[in-house]
Amino acid sequence: MTHQQFGEVAASAMAHNARMAADRKAGSAEPSNASAQLRAAMLAELERFERDRHGAGVDLDEDRDPFEHVRNIADDYARHKQGDAEGLADFLGLLATDVLSLRDVRDIRLAAEAAAAITPRLIQSARDQGQPVPSIADDLGVTESYVYRQLRKTAAEATSDVTGEAPPVDEYRISTRTADQQ
Template structure:
């Protein structure tokens, strides 16, 4: 029903009141739209890795200090299991693309010292990755083909007994076994993956 239909039979004061209410409702709709547009614009301008960078900076600043436990307690409170899963998967992806990024930066004439500083690693690490990338290229392999980091990576620590069989399926041959002390202080049989 339009305001003209509504105002038929109303006194001048009632018509004024009706129009005032309509104007106020229109103002509120427009203001809400402006606020939503500003929020969306702010979200678009926000760095999607802002939280990850904050966690990394906090960790780097506190990991070797006496107050590290309070940082861990704060992270435990702030992050959910799903958040940690996402961070772990993102870390896995970052590890996989790091050699490619190093090679790409080098191909674009970025100095090794600068690459190392950007990644927070040593120059010797960057040179090692570049040597490995060159060897892969010369062998006709892709950036990750035959990479030992990807072998047996679907095995969880609790499945240690299954490692040899899974590694054999992934490698195409049996992985040699090494008996060594694990993080729990006990001795375990571990597949030896050539590096």
């Protein structure tokens, strides 16, 4: 290829690229390969769907996870907690100055108390539905022994509801009642 031919090819390629950029900017560019065509079609369909939802008066935030912000804080805290102390201190400083207000912290603390209060019920419900203890522990981020302890407490509470008396969870008693005494 001569120097002149190379210059002509380069000029042609530059002109083609300029036309494609202008078409993209104007929204009239046709994708050149199948994957690009599929991507463009999917994006157009998603845009149409969002326009239709918005036009129907649907709140676009309604399908977002209501706990997303809390989960992000929890994930970031766990990550920083496993890292260096300085990174954790910086993260906590950011939370205290830019992210959370006193009211936010109050609400999170009350929600945490409620979560702690219902945890034994959730554990029992998951177990009743056949979920294995290791899976429950993993979902809650606790040890298996914690799950077993909560299950024993729940069973002891159920027994006390029936008999009016229940042994402490960590104490084992052998019943001396006979079948006709029960």
